[in-house]
Amino acid sequence: MPEQHMTADAGQAALYRALADGEHRSGPRGTIAFAVSTDDVDAGAGDLYVALGLAKYLQRLGWGVCTWPTDRWDTAVPEDVTVVVSMIESFVPGLVPAQTPVVAWVRNWTEVWAGLPYLDQFDAVWASSSAARDRVAESYTGPTRVLPIGVDLELFTGRRPDPDVGRIDVLTTVNFWGAERSGTAALDVLAESREVVWYGANREHLPRSARIDHRGRASFFELPAVYAAASVVVDDVIPPARAYATHNSRLYEGLASGALVVTNCADGLEELGLADVPTYTDGPSLVAAVGDFDHSLVDRLRAVVVERHSYASRATAADTNLRTVVDEHRAQPRPDRGPLLVWATHLQERLRKAEHDRDVHMAGVHEINERLLSALAAVEDGGRTIAARTVERDAAIAERDLLATRLDEVTRSRAYRLAHRVGKLRRRG
Known part of the structure; x- marks a missing residue:
């Protein structure tokens, strides 16, 4: 990967780590705890950023x-937390103190949020679009408001790299998690006529055109330089997000960095003041969307993002709402969460851990299978004695079978089966 595109802002990275580590836990207005998937800023978790x-x-x-x-x-939220903001739909608030209000931020997976049987345990809902807010309001009677995600303008500044460094023509930063995305085939078509650079996780598993320059994952703190080096950024919004026009961070970050962002989700752009963002549905329309464009369009779109979509402005809106939620909760306290919700919280975490164990063991089985195939192939090659290679093969078979047995034990355990059934019922709503 070219080093000039991978410069990270060490100061901002240190600040984000300090925030994640709780070094700024105290404040005169109280403490907000964000329920997130991880507190590891290097894990690549979008909800954390x-x-x-x-x-x-x-x-x-x-x-x-x-x-x-x-x-x-799976542990009780500390009593001194003033308010909890849940970033994840699987967070069950059974272990949140009764005096602590909880806000749900519906940034994606709107249907899942709307179907939660414990949705009424949240004191307020923020949604990333009007469509998402309206869907949640069908099954939630509490206060809802639109609060889209945004961009940190101190990170994504729009500073361009040295002109002698070289530029990226078309860029995407979509990660690959095993499922084909709608924009992938479109990028293949685009790569026939434009130079496409792809930063993203799991590039080794992408059976894509050799014309695309796959460079692996860029860290969150390297993305500002990556976007600043690009002329065009191609976004790919997943179907559950497109259904409710809940746009990706990539839209705001790319525009803030001075690139033209092209997205496959036209809905919701007008609401954001970004109706002029080009859109695509397939390869030919993507080719047309990234064609020659008026650079004044990029300037206009960036100005909208700077004016309306910074986290500074989001914080002002969130601050007002959070203070209202806290004041109303104090004026009319909720009863205790109740034993059923506490039980559901513990059960959810047992399910999460059981599924994690299953995934770990499944990954182990796949790895051993690959080693087994290599050992079998080696028997046919020259080199060491067949007996030595047979020992390696037999060891790989034994290790694989041990992992497979453990995987079977995990998935057949009473805790896993019960938690899995409850999880399926909850997702069905």
Whole structure:
């Protein structure tokens, strides 16, 4: 990967780590705990970066901020937490103190959020679009408001690299998690006529055109330089997000960095003031969308993002709402969460851990199978004795069978089966 595109802002990275580690936990307005998937800023978890982007500016308004990652969800939230903001639909608030209000931030997976049987346990809902807000309001009677995600303008500044460094023509930063995305085939078509650079996780598993320059994952703190080097950024919004026009961070970050962002989700752009963002549905329309464009369009779109979609402005709106939620909760306290919700919280975490164990063992089985195939192939090659290679093969078979047995034990356990059934019922709503 070219080093000039991978410069990270060490100062901002240190600040994000300090926020994640709870070094800014105290503030005169109280403490906000963000329920997130992880507190590891190097893990590539989008929910954490959104939480920390908002937290950074809420802290400047007088709030103390901290994270409450999944490995703590099976323990009680501390009594001194003023309010919890849940970033994840699987967070069950059974272990949140009765005096602590909880806000749900519906950034994606709107249907799942709307179907939660414990949705009424949240004191307020923020949604990333009007469509998402309206869907949640069909099954939630509490206060809802639109609060899209945004961009940290102190990170994504729009500073361009040295002109002698070289530029990226077309860029995407979509990660590959095993499922084919709608934009992938379109990028293949685009690569026939434009130079496409792809930064993203799991590039080794992408059976894509050799014309695309796959460079692996860029860290969150390297993305500002990556976007600043690009002329065009191609976004790919997943179907559950497109259904409710809940746009990706990539839209705001790319535009803030001075690139033209092209997306496959036209809905919701007008609501954001970004109706002029080009859109595509397939390869030919993507080719047309990234064609020659008026650079004044990029300037206009960036100006909208700077004016309306920074985390500084999001924090101002969130601050007002959070203070209202806290005041109303104090004026009319909720009863205790109740034993059923506490039980559901513990059961959810047992399910999460059981599924994690299953995934770990499944990955182990796949790895051993690959080693087994290599050992079998080696028997046919020259080199060491067949007996030595046979020993390696037999060891690989034994290790694979041991992992497979453990995987079977995990998935057949009473705890896993019960938790899995409850999880399926919850998702069906």
